Amino acid sequence: MQRIFEKIRESAGLEISQYAFDKILRAMATDSYGWRIVDISDQPFNLVAETLKQMENTGYLKFVGSRIDLTRNGKNLLRQRGIYPKADFRCTHCKGTGYDVSTYEEMIAKFNETLEKLPRPESIQNRWIMTPESIFRRAMLMVQKGNSAGKEIVILKDADLLSLALALTRLPDKITVLEDNREMADYLFNLSHTARLPIEVHEYDLKDAIPKKFFGKYDVFMADPPEGYESLMLYLKRGLALLRPGEGQAGFFGLTHTEASLRKWQTLQRELLLMNDIVITDILYEFTEYENENFQPDKIQADVPIFQQKPTVPWYKSCVYRLETLEEFEPLSEPIEIHDDLMNEEQLAYSKKTEIKEET
Amino acid sequence: MQRIFEKIRESAGLEISQYAFDKILRAMATDSYGWRIVDISDQPFNLVAETLKQMENTGYLKFVGSRIDLTRNGKNLLRQRGIYPKADFRCTHCKGTGYDVSTYEEMIAKFNETLEKLPRPESIQNRWIMTPESIFRRAMLMVQKGNSAGKEIVILKDADLLSLALALTRLPDKITVLEDNREMADYLFNLSHTARLPIEVHEYDLKDAIPKKFFGKYDVFMADPPEGYESLMLYLKRGLALLRPGEGQAGFFGLTHTEASLRKWQTLQRELLLMNDIVITDILYEFTEYENENFQPDKIQADVPIFQQKPTVPWYKSCVYRLETLEEFEPLSEPIEIHDDLMNEEQLAYSKKTEIKEET
Structure with a gap:
């Protein structure tokens, strides 16, 4: 896996952890449609896109229209890492929000x-x-x-x-x-x-x-x-x-x-x-x-x-x-310094060579 | 209101704020059943019980079985304070939990x-x-x-x-x-x-x-x-x-x-x-x-x-x-000092003269 992780880091400038990777795999085990994989994985879009790209490069999956198709290698990887599809028990009535x-x-x-x-x-x-x-x-x-x-x-x-x-x-x-x-x-x-x-x-x-x-x-x-x-x-x-x-x-x-x-x-x-x-x-x-x-x-x-x-x-x-x-709340009056960070590495728009800024 | 607030403080040893008081009133505007009032108000039980008692003492309400009956004074108080009943839009299917x-x-x-x-x-x-x-x-x-x-x-x-x-x-x-x-x-x-x-x-x-x-x-x-x-x-x-x-x-x-x-x-x-x-x-x-x-x-x-x-x-x-x-998480190994505070002023069991302990 280290090779894929390095590729992702190089190409997207994003760190990926074992855990985030497994969440993306879990989404792939649950659905094959690209946009659903982004939805299910609960990870930054760029990280998901780059991971899918690197996994395609490495022969774990194929792109078929807007879907992915896991290769035998890909299926083995999921098995090795003990990945289960994501369950969905959310109420269909209120779409899991609790509000009708x-x-x-x-x-x-x-x-x-x-x-x-x-x-x-x-x-x-x-x-x-x-x-x-x-x-x-x-x-x-x-x-x-x-x-x-x-x-x-x-x-x-x-x-x-x-x-x-x-x-x-x-x-x-x-x-x-x-x-x-x-x-x-x-x-x-x-x-x-x-x-x-x-x-x-x-x-x-x-x-x-x-x-x-x-x-x-x-x-x-x-x-x-x-x-x-x-x-x-x-x-x-x-x-x-x-x-x-x-x-x-x-x-x-x-x-x-x-x-x-x-x-x-x-x-x-x-x-x-x-x-x-x-x-x-x-x-x-x-x-x-x-x-x-x-x-x-x-x-x-x-x-x-x-x-x-x-x-x-x-x-x-x-x-x-x-x-x-709570009781001691006072409206904040401090001045706020703004630098332009409307875009950053976790933002949606997917681009291979985004300029990466350090934050927090 | 100050008199009621003081009475509550004296009798239950609990501070009540305008805001908490209004939440209890709001519950009273929504339902007359005592246990539902506790549920709806989202306030500590003792505070609700003591507030109802003091409001009864002061002629804002009457106890009728397990229900309350607002007097004319009580209704006026709600009107003066701009209290609206609590809406309930929670999905009946999943009881508002989002899980079926x-x-x-x-x-x-x-x-x-x-x-x-x-x-x-x-x-x-x-x-x-x-x-x-x-x-x-x-x-x-x-x-x-x-x-x-x-x-x-x-x-x-x-x-x-x-x-x-x-x-x-x-x-x-x-x-x-x-x-x-x-x-x-x-x-x-x-x-x-x-x-x-x-x-x-x-x-x-x-x-x-x-x-x-x-x-x-x-x-x-x-x-x-x-x-x-x-x-x-x-x-x-x-x-x-x-x-x-x-x-x-x-x-x-x-x-x-x-x-x-x-x-x-x-x-x-x-x-x-x-x-x-x-x-x-x-x-x-x-x-x-x-x-x-x-x-x-x-x-x-x-x-x-x-x-x-x-x-x-x-x-x-x-x-x-x-x-x-997250990544830097380490299981906590610190020893923990325990004093006996299983009961404290916000706890459920209602008692007029609980020994009050300062906490946090």
């Missing part, structure tokens, strides 16, 4: 209707967005936890339109979206105006200090940060700067296994818990699914053919974290 | 059958135990996460008989139970012998240092610690001492909101993350339900009448944490 969206069916219809009348601007259409079902599951989670009815909620960028979903529930007292994309901000303003919804939109770049009128003023924040470590922490620190002092405020954010390693999860957990008087109350595995509609295979480097075809199943999923503030 | 036990129906029947033939010893029957459904959900979670098939699993005390459930799946390579209760150890030995199951039972008191033959030898540990802070940490430290070095080992444990405040959750999270090279991968709300069968109302002090009647609905539930080890 059927109660919100009418609202989802209304949501889709609104979007048909007023489609998102093109620059946003090209981004990945959550499925409407997943958006409403987020909303339900917030309602169930008591973080929606009568609350003032702030959303840090909102390409997914959670603001619209929350507004349709008519429960929050106030919904504020902070958005740096001018087109999106204009769009949200129109949407809110046309549908007469209580959504406030403010143009604001998270890299700038938080305007005084927003600082420490909210009960709840929601964010779906890019997962480069610095951008991730930037979003969370801004979120924590927006919450009122004292206990009972909540923050929600998404985090994947596909763009963030468990090492990054750990660093984030440590930093969050020591940064302020907060506690993590929930970490919900694969709570959110994303649309494949806008997926652009040409943004992925062409050397792993099975990822050149548009995915036909949901495969990119995020987990949801929920934080709660 | 129907696949394991036959095994659950076999589990119950085994218990009919060989009932647990009396000293254990008087303890609270998980429902068979919940036991199998735990087992499914372990299987799904890849922490069961082909793994060596250690369980720290096992009144719930997770070992039996795991053995019935036939997936783990080895199941070891460490048990300090002699009667329980003998029982498990018989059970395993009679049903020809691969369960090893060892008599061992967690307060003693871990015997060398167990130290650093397992892939997975499972524990359901008592929730006094010291006992909680004792179990978790012992669990971490039993795992193999390096990445990919896992630990599972239960933790409630009924016997542990969010402050305790936070201290635990901070301590765990700094103690060793581990990450928290999942925190699953109310994953586990317990039987009411062995509930003994006479163990609860008689001054809050609505808790003198045996609960008729599941109300005591625990959340499940899952940890994973």
Whole structure:
């Protein structure tokens, strides 16, 4: 195995451990479809793609369209390493999330209707967005936890339109979206105006200090940060700067296994818990699914053919974290230094020679 | 409100915050049944019981059998404080856990059958135990996460008989139970012998240092610690001492909101993350339900009448944490000093004049 591990390191600049390798093998034992292998392995995309490529080079598998075919050598390898396929006991009713969206069916219809009348601007259409079902599951989670009815909620960028979903529930007292994309901000303003919804939109770049009128003023924040470590922490620190002092405020954010390693999860957990008087109350595995509609295979480097075809199943999923503030919580006022790390070695876009930056 | 808060402090020795108070009010707005109020409020039992008592004393509510009846004053109070009933969107199929036990129906029947033939010893029957459904959900979670098939699993005390459930799946390579209760150890030995199951039972008191033959030898540990802070940490430290070095080992444990405040959750999270090279991968709300069968109302002090009647609905539930080890993980070898804190101010058993100990 050492040879494959070295090849992966050389080619992708990523370290792979025995354990991560076995998780990828386990995904291969479970499904042959490339995108499902990424989904099941819970490893950074680049690591999975590079591993598959090196295993093809070494004769353990063949690429057949968008699937892999294990060779005899490949099957032997799985047997030698004691790899079992991944079981799936997740409830089909709620897709393993524990939250049943059927109660919100009418609202989802209304949501889709609104979007048909007023489609998102093109620059946003090209981004990945959550499925409407997943958006409403987020909303339900917030309602169930008591973080929606009568609350003032702030959303840090909102390409997914959670603001619209929350507004349709008519429960929050106030919904504020902070958005740096001018087109999106204009769009949200129109949407809110046309549908007469209580959504406030403010143009604001998270890299700038938080305007005084927003600082420490909210009960709840929601964010779906890019997962480069610095951008991730930037979003969370801004979120924590927006919450009122004292206990009972909540923050929600998404985090994947596909763009963030468990090492990054750990660093984030440590930093969050020591940064302020907060506690993590929930970490919900694969709570959110994303649309494949806008997926652009040409943004992925062409050397792993099975990822050149548009995915036909949901495969990119995020987990949801929920934080709660305790008595000594104070909104964070520290200035934040930003270096540009929106891309890093665990990020999605697959490229053979990404410039690798050290982080954390 | 200050008067009620002071009364609660005086009488139960517990601090109550505006926020915790509102969570209890919210539960009261949602349901009138005492045990459901404890369940919904997600606050320590003693705090809920004392709050209800003081609210009765102050004319906000009346006790009617095992229910509460809000007076006009009580209803006004809820309105003034902007209290909304708690929504419930949890999937009825999987009880909001995301895990469907129907696949394991036959095994659950076999589990119950085994218990009919060989009932647990009396000293254990008087303890609270998980429902068979919940036991199998735990087992499914372990299987799904890849922490069961082909793994060596250690369980720290096992009144719930997770070992039996795991053995019935036939997936783990080895199941070891460490048990300090002699009667329980003998029982498990018989059970395993009679049903020809691969369960090893060892008599061992967690307060003693871990015997060398167990130290650093397992892939997975499972524990359901008592929730006094010291006992909680004792179990978790012992669990971490039993795992193999390096990445990919896992630990599972239960933790409630009924016997542990969010402050305790936070201290635990901070301590765990700094103690060793581990990450928290999942925190699953109310994953586990317990039987009411062995509930003994006479163990609860008689001054809050609505808790003198045996609960008729599941109300005591625990959340499940899952940890994973990373590369630098080393099994913990530090000696652990134990003071007797099996009871503390957040613990279940309701008593007006519990001796209060400072903790953490």
